[in-house]
Amino acid sequence: MGKTEVEPVEARLAERLAHLRAEHGWSLEELAARTGVSRSTLSRLERAEISPTAAMLGRLCSAYGRTMSQLLAEVEAEPPQLVPADRQTVWRDETSGFTRRSVSPPHPGLRGEVVEGVLRPGADISYDEPPVPALEQHIWVLDGVLEVTTGGAAHRIGTGDCLRFRLWGRSRFHNPGPGPVRYALLIVLP
Structure with a gap:
């Protein structure tokens, strides 16, 4: 994707990622060592030449100690109190088959948020670590079946079911299909 084709939210996200690295005083090499994402990929992300995958963005959020919603809220101009459905930030990771809608009005200082997630059949996303240790999550399946692995335990969540847990280590989200x-994902900061 060329610079002229970059979505506004992706351009602001790229700029914010570059600023965060600068704020921490990290070189691309140091950030690569902290995240396991190659230096060249990080450079391309910061120049908005590519969009991050969900797993990659998760690694960056972990390095910077932010949830994904906090990071996305930081690229918003002025956080509103009400966000109509047609103006909620939607981020897509076409590679992994994940669509994430920030339902809650964004604000970096809030301790809770609501996110809508959609995974296409067969989608499988793993996160190495939470962006913030002891992050509390409530996952309420609205349609379909979701398999979530956290703390070494696998859970199969069907329509209407809700899973609550604190996230300390690796996690995995899988849609077995069809x-x-x-x-809906409710995230509560510790």
């Missing part, structure tokens, strides 16, 4: 799964 259709897409749509879920």
